[in-house]
Amino acid sequence: MGVTADDVARIAGVSRATVSYVVNDGPRPVSKETAERVREVIRQTGYQPNALARNLRLQRSKTIGLIVPDTHNPYFPEVARGIESIAFERGYSVMLCHSASDLDREIQYVNMFHAQRVPGVIWIPGTNIFEPYHKLKGYGIQTVVIDRLVPHEAVPAVVADNVEGGNLATQHLIDLGHRRIGYISRPVDLSHSSGRFEGYQTTLKKNGIPFDDSLVVKGGFILEDGRRAVQELLAIENPPTAIFAYNDIMAIGGLRALHEAGLHVPDDFSLVGFDDIAQSAFTCPALTTVHLPKFEMGQNGAKLLIALIEKQKPPEEVLTPLSVRLIVRESSGAVSPQHS
Amino acid sequence: MGVTADDVARIAGVSRATVSYVVNDGPRPVSKETAERVREVIRQTGYQPNALARNLRLQRSKTIGLIVPDTHNPYFPEVARGIESIAFERGYSVMLCHSASDLDREIQYVNMFHAQRVPGVIWIPGTNIFEPYHKLKGYGIQTVVIDRLVPHEAVPAVVADNVEGGNLATQHLIDLGHRRIGYISRPVDLSHSSGRFEGYQTTLKKNGIPFDDSLVVKGGFILEDGRRAVQELLAIENPPTAIFAYNDIMAIGGLRALHEAGLHVPDDFSLVGFDDIAQSAFTCPALTTVHLPKFEMGQNGAKLLIALIEKQKPPEEVLTPLSVRLIVRESSGAVSPQHS
DNA sequence: ATGAAAGCGCTAACAG
DNA sequence: CTGTTAGCGCTTTCAT
Numbered sequence: 255m256g257v258t259a260d261d262v263a264r265i266a267g268v269s270r271a272t273v274s275y276v277v278n279d280g281p282r283p284v285s286k287e288t289a290e291r292v293r294e295v296i297r298q299t300g301y302q303p304n305a306l307a308r309n310l311r312l313q314r315s316k317t318i319g320l321i322v323p324d325t326h327n328p329y330f331p332e333v334a335r336g337i338e339s340i341a342f343e344r345g346y347s348v349m350l351c352h353s354a355s356d357l358d359r360e361i362q363y364v365n366m367f368h369a370q371r372v373p374g375v376i377w378i379p380g381t382n383i384f385e386p387y388h389k390l391k392g393y394g395i396q397t398v399v400i401d402r403l404v405p406h407e408a409v410p411a412v413v414a415d416n417v418e419g420g421n422l423a424t425q426h427l428i429d430l431g432h433r434r435i436g437y438i439s440r441p442v443d444l445s446h447s448s449g450r451f452e453g454y455q456t457t458l459k460k461n462g463i464p465f466d467d468s469l470v471v472k473g474g475f476i477l478e479d480g481r482r483a484v485q486e487l488l489a490i491e492n493p494p495t496a497i498f499a500y501n502d503i504m505a506i507g508g509l510r511a512l513h514e515a516g517l518h519v520p521d522d523f524s525l526v527g528f529d530d531i532a533q534s535a536f537t538c539p540a541l542t543t544v545h546l547p548k549f550e551m552g553q554n555g556a557k558l559l560i561a562l563i564e565k566q567k568p569p570e571e572v573l574t575p576l577s578v579r580l581i582v583r584e585s586s587g588a589v590s591p592q593h594s
Numbered sequence: 595m596g597v598t599a600d601d602v603a604r605i606a607g608v609s610r611a612t613v614s615y616v617v618n619d620g621p622r623p624v625s626k627e628t629a630e631r632v633r634e635v636i637r638q639t640g641y642q643p644n645a646l647a648r649n650l651r652l653q654r655s656k657t658i659g660l661i662v663p664d665t666h667n668p669y670f671p672e673v674a675r676g677i678e679s680i681a682f683e684r685g686y687s688v689m690l691c692h693s694a695s696d697l698d699r700e701i702q703y704v705n706m707f708h709a710q711r712v713p714g715v716i717w718i719p720g721t722n723i724f725e726p727y728h729k730l731k732g733y734g735i736q737t738v739v740i741d742r743l744v745p746h747e748a749v750p751a752v753v754a755d756n757v758e759g760g761n762l763a764t765q766h767l768i769d770l771g772h773r774r775i776g777y778i779s780r781p782v783d784l785s786h787s788s789g790r791f792e793g794y795q796t797t798l799k800k801n802g803i804p805f806d807d808s809l810v811v812k813g814g815f816i817l818e819d820g821r822r823a824v825q826e827l828l829a830i831e832n833p834p835t836a837i838f839a840y841n842d843i844m845a846i847g848g849l850r851a852l853h854e855a856g857l858h859v860p861d862d863f864s865l866v867g868f869d870d871i872a873q874s875a876f877t878c879p880a881l882t883t884v885h886l887p888k889f890e891m892g893q894n895g896a897k898l899l900i901a902l903i904e905k906q907k908p909p910e911e912v913l914t915p916l917s918v919r920l921i922v923r924e925s926s927g928a929v930s931p932q933h934s
Numbered sequence: 935a936t937g938a939a940a941g942c943g944c945t946a947a948c949a950g
Numbered sequence: 951c952t953g954t955t956a957g958c959g960c961t962t963t964c965a966t
Contacts, residue, residue: 307959331671
């Protein structure tokens, strides 16, 4: 299967250059007859241009690097799917990397991307350290950050409006009549979770409810952490009648706590979380979620990145983070613990 | 940042070849002092070999192609994560492609892989047509199939023992005392789902329960399909007292049906499904699942593929599909519909 | 409108 | 142990 452009050229009786012009539809024109003859030979021989040679010549590959924090969280695959769908459309492929939220590993991937001369990278940071971004810029690699804000710096990014989501979730609970609303936080805040927390605090104040830090407990990343956090919240002196969790893994885990014997909660006890887990609102009807359009975030990220790569638009135009629409799903409101 | 091996060679006062030997630790030996001097220059200059040039020279990239059917099903990302973890360890990167279970698209990706001269591909087929596999072989690309059996052909593959899983699930229900056990099928069977169905039928027979095709209904891919299928099954003349669904999406959807008003099912009604959705047993405690170790399947697939790429082992050694351990999770047994 | 040829940066064969 | 050099297959400039 080793047919090259030279072979095609020889068979078609033209020069290698002409073959290239036909294949790439430019940059120089080729007469109709010649082009058709070349195309015929390509068909006959099954010639496929060697992307490796092309990459070397052009000093870049048509590949987008993607770094996601490695988790079991279906949030990231959904973003990846959105990215790949756009990339494929535009002739790019996607190199998938799991950083395990580890800075060293992020940097290893960045170096690999440099070695591969990828023209652009989409990065979902796993920590609060943005050194990988600066390395990428140093290598001249276009970079788009997804779902995180980079402080003190204008960075092309696609982010959800987490503050507004926090507002919505909190207002939703207040509208249901709750006044004591607990919060389950991320162990280490990144911009998405701190935005949610900010919305929580702001909306409480707006409704004349004083912020009470005894209602805030630290969650984690797995269901068990959510269960524990809810247990903790329900064990305090004056427990909350509703809880807002930074994500739905915490909230689903929390539902477990509610189902445990010995726990007494009001019938209208409510739990809200951001839907990091895809479709959690479907699998757990008892849960109210703030919907994040992850697939679309991925698509927007890929569109932005490819625009940056190809148009070399002035950065100023795209620095503004794209806000992504936020939806509160139709709510089932109350949870009915089975033991009650 | 355009420092090349030539630059390093000049600065270190050696030849380009020597730099290559130092970087690749071979194939020829380099004296300790020279090597150290070169390494020092590399450090100083921040030289990173251009993988594009290397790829062209070697006529292959260190990239593994991965084709998964595009679904919202968290099954595939979990496999992808396992693949990438091993690939990264061994110095490979992973190109992620979503076929949308579409043959044309699979073939487009295969062609792209050929253009990129990837040395190997991991493929989770989205249909029952294996032309993409034959094209890959034609291009000389090593290929491992995950989670599917290719009929009438010896193909390196990593598959779960779906028949045994079907046995386990069915036996589990029989052990709970059920005799009328419904089955929710995949709309179009691939080998994984037909294996599960085979286990269902075999185990029924082994227990002296005649197979009744009125107990088999066609499911789908989304929760709503599961809900409908369970409704159908419960609406027949002599309805089942338990249901085995080809996957947990059907089973979770089915739980919905059980919760609907007007449906009367025995208190010990049981539902079992294979856990395509990650952690469904956690998010839906009412559900019994047959656990598929997806991450490990991915890891095994990547190990197998890299062995094939690097060792060029005789195919005979690896033709036998690797069986992957199958676990029935601790079961919560009965479902208690909320309305009952 | 087309051909000839340089050269991308590396690896490895060839030549000491 | 090390230097020199051909050549991977393409794109594109230079020439016609």
